[in-house]
Amino acid sequence: MDEAGAEVQKRHLSTDLEAKMQMLMPEPQIFVERTLALIKPDVVDKEEEIEDIILRSGFLIVQKRKLQFSPEQCSNFYAEQYGKMFFPNxxxxxxxxxxxxxxxxxxxxxxxxxxxxxxxxSIKARRTHPHSLRAIYGTDELRNALHGSLNIFSAEREIRFMFPEVILEPIPAGQRARDYLNLYVNPTLLAGLTALCKEKPADPMVRTVYQHRVVGFVIRFLCVRIRGLCRKTPPLLQSCAPLATC
Known part of the structure; x- marks a missing residue:
């Protein structure tokens, strides 16, 4: 085959790879919802254990800080509870x-x-929801270990209270988000995987293992970079076997 024919074949291979990748890559899904979580004073020593549960439950920890409230700050944070009998406690x-x-x-x-x-x-939680976090880590109605925002409006207020330096700008959604992913993310992933398919170590077994491992690395890297935009990880690890032999 002459040089021109080889170049044409190379372009066809690249086009085929791009077509495969377009089929494997799902439509980008966007999420924007955030909530505030507090690990309360009596279970701060369980911080790492609780964070591990949070991460394994599919959450991203966007911001984190350790602090100590003054009674006045507590009163401001729980202003909606002011006047109730348990408020001083x-x-x-x-x-x-x-x-x-x-x-x-x-x-x-x-x-x-x-x-x-x-x-x-927490006492009720142990009866009705024994696997819940408050059932596991809490003591009673007051010392219930953890806090969560009541709704998205409370979440926004509480996040601003705890992290006043954070600007809660709206995350791109809809067409803007799709444009961002198509412009910056998909081409990078496609180019990386296409380049991997052109790497051909002499040993077929080494080639297969190498390509699978590097594909996994590329996907994990991109997911870390775009986790604030993507609802779920593209399931390429389960679908890249055909590409490993190209």
Whole structure:
């Protein structure tokens, strides 16, 4: 085959690879919902354990800080509870030691975090939702281990309270988000995987293992970069076997 024919064949191969990748890559899905989580003073020593559960439940920890409330700050944060009988005990409890504040993000973040928490009364939670976080880590109705925003409006207010330096700009959605992914993300992933398919170590077994591992690395890297935009990881790890032999 002459040089011109080889070049034509190479272009056809590249076009075929692009077509395969377009079929494998799902339509980008966007999520924008965030909620506030607090690890309360009496369970701060369980911080790493609780964070591990949060991450394994599909949340991204967008912001995190450890702080200690003054009674006045507690009163401002729980202003909606002002006047209730338990309010003095609540402010005393929440200002009794350091706590951890986190902004959590995922699809339906508010409702899913509330579901993980379980009932606000830890005694009741142990009866009705024994696997919930408050059942596991909480003590009673007051010392219930963790806080979650009631709704998206409360979440926005509470996030601004805990992280005043954070600008809650709207994340691109709809066509703007699709344009962003198509312009910056998909071409990078496509170019990387196409380049991988052109690498051909002499040993077929080495080639297959090498390409699968590097494909996984590329996907994980991109997912970390775009996790704030993508609802779920593109399922390319399950679909890239045909590409490994190209």
């Amino acid at each position: 609540l402010t005393a409890y929440m200002s009794s030691g350091p706590l951890v504040a986190m902004v959590l993000a995922r699809r339906n973040a508010v409702s899913y975090w509330k579901e993980l928490l379980g009932p606000s009364n």
